Amino acid sequence: xxxxSEPVKRASAHTRRTGKKSRxxxxxxxxxxxxxxxxxxxxxxxxxxxxxxxxxxxxxxxxTLAINGFKLFPxxxxxxxxxxxxxxxxxxxxxxxxxxxxxxxGTALTLYLxxxxxxxxxxxxxxxxxxFSFLAFFxxxxxxxxxxxxxxxxxxxxxxxxxxxxxLPSIMNAFYIIVMRTxxxxxxxxxxxESAKIDGASEFGIYTRIVxxxxxxxIATIGLFSTLGFWNDWFNALLYIDNANxxxxxxxxxxxxxxxxxxxxxxxxxxxxxxxxxxxxxxxxMAMVVLATLPxxxxxxxxxxxxIQGLTIGSVKE
Numbered sequence: 001x002x003x004x005s006e007p008v009k010r011a012s013a014h015t016r017r018t019g020k021k022s023r024x025x026x027x028x029x030x031x032x033x034x035x036x037x038x039x040x041x042x043x044x045x046x047x048x049x050x051x052x053x054x055x056x057x058x059x060x061x062x063x064t065l066a067i068n069g070f071k072l073f074p075x076x077x078x079x080x081x082x083x084x085x086x087x088x089x090x091x092x093x094x095x096x097x098x099x100x101x102x103x104x105x106g107t108a109l110t111l112y113l114x115x116x117x118x119x120x121x122x123x124x125x126x127x128x129x130x131x132f133s134f135l136a137f138f139x140x141x142x143x144x145x146x147x148x149x150x151x152x153x154x155x156x157x158x159x160x161x162x163x164x165x166x167x168l169p170s171i172m173n174a175f176y177i178i179v180m181r182t183x184x185x186x187x188x189x190x191x192x193x194e195s196a197k198i199d200g201a202s203e204f205g206i207y208t209r210i211v212x213x214x215x216x217x218x219i220a221t222i223g224l225f226s227t228l229g230f231w232n233d234w235f236n237a238l239l240y241i242d243n244a245n246x247x248x249x250x251x252x253x254x255x256x257x258x259x260x261x262x263x264x265x266x267x268x269x270x271x272x273x274x275x276x277x278x279x280x281x282x283x284x285x286m287a288m289v290v291l292a293t294l295p296x297x298x299x300x301x302x303x304x305x306x307x308i309q310g311l312t313i314g315s316v317k318e
Contacts, residue, residue, distance in 0.1 A: 051293070058082070058286035065282055081283035085291065091244065091252065098163065099231060099249040106167045106230040111223055113172055115215075118180035119207055124190070133181070140174040153240060165240035166248065170229060176222045183218035184211065224303045231296055253288040260284065 028036070053072070057065070061076035068075065086092060117136070121129045144152075149169065159165040188211055196206045212219065234250035241247055247255075260281055 051297070054286045054289050058283055058290050060283055062281070062283050078283075081287035084284055085256065085287055091247075092249075094245055095247050095249045095252040098166075098246055102163065102166045102233075102248060103227055103230040106171055107223055107226045109167065109171045110173070110176070110226040111219060114176045114180055114222055115212070115219060116207070117172075118177050119184050119211060121177075122181045122184035122188075123193075136174045136177045140178075150239060160240050161243045161246065162240075163246055166233070166236050166246075167230075169236055170233065173226075173229075176225065180215075180218055180222060183215060187215060187218070220303050224300070227299075228296060232292070250292060253292060257285065257288065 053070070056072060056074070057070060058081050059077050059079065060071075060074040061078045062080065064074055064076040117132070120126055121133045121136070123129065153165055153169060154160045157168070159168065192210060193206055196210055201209070232250060234248065234254055237246075237248050237251040241251070264281060
């Protein structure tokens with residue numbers, strides 16, 4: 001205790017002798033602090049402003065938008081864009097439920113498969129760890145391609161028009177495995193596992209009671225990656241889903257946008273020009289961006305702490 005307080009005592013004695021406060025080499029001046037805060041604030045605003053502007057446009061009247069252009073404070077506010085999307089009624093709710101189910105089930109299965117695979121190849125006593133590590137890494141360089149994947153899903157597994165066609169093709173990812181393997185290698189000491197074995201714990205008990213609780217940052221990071229992937233996925237539905245009850249939200253929004261573009265482009269031949277002119281095309285497009293992005297954006301702050309820590313630790317690949 002006396003050794004720790006000695007530098008403080010010397011600094012105080014120096015201050016009393018010279019009448020000047022000693023300078024902290026890690027401190028910055030108040031002016032620099034203000035400048036850095038303003039710069040960081042402007043950078044943060046530049047990141048969030050595009051999304052806020054999209055939200056404002058989605059609540060703007062279509063005719064006002066056509067006359068005055070994009071403005072931060074439109075003259076007429078309206079819910080026409082969201083009302084137009086909600087007119088699909090049951091289909092919108094059904095698609096939202098499908099997307100939510102696919103995201104929750106797909107993320108849970110991804111975390112289970114990725115963490116168990118990564119934990120196995122992170123253990124030095126696993127005899128086949130090099131083979132399975134190479135097997136995962138090989139798929140990062142060479143993939144089967146779109147046609148073989150389509151044949152496997154539709155003709156081998158017979159998953160067409162099944163919700164599993166939206167989940168199974170995306171539940172394993174070699175990048176997630178490599179990141180989690182590095183996370184387990186760097187954060188789970190071998191001595192802890194050896195102590196658990198001496199106490200009689202089984203391999204599965206070590207994995208569930210010791211490894212997983214101290215790996216929450218890495219698991220949360222992979223969980224967030226997986227959640228974003230399943231939530232934003234529309235391509236698998238485009239390939240494998242024809243049943244309207246299984247169309248996810250992103251695919252439904254794309255179909256609505258395509259139908260609106262078709263009506264506008266063929267207004268003089270297929271439909272009345274009055275009908276086409278009343279469609280809120282621009283504001284509906286922005287409303288679709290808000291509906292597709294807002295749920296994930298609201299959930300992100302709850303994972304931010306784990307996300308930053310896990311991404312930093314797992315960023316070094318071995």
